[in-house]
Amino acid sequence: MEVTANWYLVLGAVIFVIGAVGLLLRRNPLVMLMCVELMLNGVNLTFVTFSRELGDIAGQTVVFFVLVVAAAEVVVGLGLIVAILRRRPGATADDLNMLRG
Amino acid sequence: MVEVVVFILAAVVCVVGALGVVLARNPVHAALMLVMTLFGIAVLFVAQEAHFLAVVQVIVYAGAIVVLILFVIMLLGVDEARELQLRALPAQLPAALVFAAVSLGVLVTVVVSVDDPATGLPGLGGAIDDSVPNVEQLAISLFGDYVYAFELTSVLLVIAVVSAVVLARRPSRQERAQLEALRAEDLAAAEAERAEEQSGYDQPDDDQPGDDRTGDERTVDDEQVRR
Numbered sequence: 001m002e003v004t005a006n007w008y009l010v011l012g013a014v015i016f017v018i019g020a021v022g023l024l025l026r027r028n029p030l031v032m033l034m035c036v037e038l039m040l041n042g043v044n045l046t047f048v049t050f051s052r053e054l055g056d057i058a059g060q061t062v063v064f065f066v067l068v069v070a071a072a073e074v075v076v077g078l079g080l081i082v083a084i085l086r087r088r089p090g091a092t093a094d095d096l097n098m099l100r101g
Numbered sequence: 102m103v104e105v106v107v108f109i110l111a112a113v114v115c116v117v118g119a120l121g122v123v124l125a126r127n128p129v130h131a132a133l134m135l136v137m138t139l140f141g142i143a144v145l146f147v148a149q150e151a152h153f154l155a156v157v158q159v160i161v162y163a164g165a166i167v168v169l170i171l172f173v174i175m176l177l178g179v180d181e182a183r184e185l186q187l188r189a190l191p192a193q194l195p196a197a198l199v200f201a202a203v204s205l206g207v208l209v210t211v212v213v214s215v216d217d218p219a220t221g222l223p224g225l226g227g228a229i230d231d232s233v234p235n236v237e238q239l240a241i242s243l244f245g246d247y248v249y250a251f252e253l254t255s256v257l258l259v260i261a262v263v264s265a266v267v268l269a270r271r272p273s274r275q276e277r278a279q280l281e282a283l284r285a286e287d288l289a290a291a292e293a294e295r296a297e298e299q300s301g302y303d304q305p306d307d308d309q310p311g312d313d314r315t316g317d318e319r320t321v322d323d324e325q326v327r328r
Contacts (some may be wrong), residue, residue, distance in 0.1 A: 001102075001105050002104070002105070003105055003108045003148075004212075006111075006212050006213060007108060008145065008149070009117070010208075010209055010212055010213070011112050011115065011116075011145075013205060013208035013209060013212065014119075014144075014205065014304070015115055015116070015119050015124070015138070016208075017201050017204050017205045017208070018116070018119040018120060018122075018123060018201075019119065019122075019123075020200070020201070020204065021197050021200070021201045022119075022122060022123035024193070024197040024200065025123065025193065025194065025197050026123065026130060028173060029130075030128050030173065030248075031122070031123075031125075031128055031131050032172065034131055034135045034170065035122060037135060037136050037166065038119050038122055038135070041138065041139065041142050041162075044142065044154075044158075045142055045145060045146075045190060047261065048145075048146055048149050048151045048154065049149060051148045051149075051151070051229070051233060052150065052151070054231065055229045056238060057229050057238045057241075057242045058246070058247075059243060060151050060153075060154055060235075060239055061239060061242045061246075061247050062241050063154050064154065064157070064239070064243060065243060065247075065250060065254060066156060067154075067158075067161055067162070068254045068258065069160060069254075069257065069286065070162075070166065071165065071166060071180045071259050071261075071306070072258055072260070073261075074169060074170065074260035075261045075264075076261055076267045076327075077225050077266060077271050078170065078173045078265075079264060079265040079268035080171065080224070080268060081177075082173060082176070082177070082268070082269060083268045083269070085177050086139060087280060087283065087284060087287075088284070088287060089202040090305075091285075093223075096171050096312060098118060
């Protein structure tokens with residue numbers, strides 16, 4: 001038995017889908033942010049697998065950029081969450097409905 | 102054989118951690134489970150000889166991002182951040198599970214049904230050369246082919262820093278007055294909504310105008326009852 005690229009790709013898909021389901025189910029903005037991180041990591045794993053499979057280092061470069069974007073996203077996301085929760089303590093994603101029709 | 106054992110162990114760690122993030126009630130536990138998944142992914146990076154990314158994964162993700170998340174949880178208070186037990190949307194759970202089944206089915210079918218999932222051409226410019234260290238190859242790619250993208254990430258980071266400072270700075274007196282007004286408006290709106298929703302039910306006996314959370318909980322409970 002040998003570990004093939006398919007194993008990694010399936011694992012990446014599983015982590016991505018778990019993150020997506022968490023994003024759909026949870027209401028706590030912080031946990032939703034963590035679920036986005038899970039999805040990004042599933043994709044990162046896929047990128048590294050294809051990088052190895054195709055013998056192209058560019059896949060790993062893209063993962064590096066994804067890490068930078070994830071860091072920026074967390075900074076802005078947490079800033080927003082703190083600003084929102086300062087105004088409305090205990091707010092969940094369902095409470096942020098100022099734009100509803 | 103070693104590869105298989107490493108993969109299975111890391112995969113179990115990853116999936117358990119991911120499920121923990123989604124299922125944990127307490128956001129602190131969710132953050133710690135996220136660390137578990139990130140370490141599992143780092144192990145898989147090492148297994149695929151992406152050594153630099155494995156190190157960056159541990160330092161940046163587990164060391165910085167999760168600590169930042171934990172810091173915010175602690176700053177806001179665990180009780181505040183804990184999710185209210187609400188089920189406002191009746192179809193949410195089944196819809197999410199259907200979405201999961203469909204997307205996972207499609208992804209796994211696509212991966213498993215072909216022999217060689219990597220359909221692209223092998224890399225020409227940045228081909229992996231096993232005699233050169235991983236860090237060196239990544240550096241040549243990053244500061245050679247992708248140098249403009251790299252410069253753009255610095256712009257992105259500056260924007261993120263500026264936005265974080267703007268969002269987190271202490272509001273001026275005028276803005277604080279505005280915030281207070283908005284908050285009072287919010288409370289009044291929640292109050293009105295509650296009164297409207299409860300017109301057919303018993304009047305609440307512990308009705309405190311300053312208590313936002315009980316109001317929200319009650320609103321949701323009533324929605325549940327109505328549905």
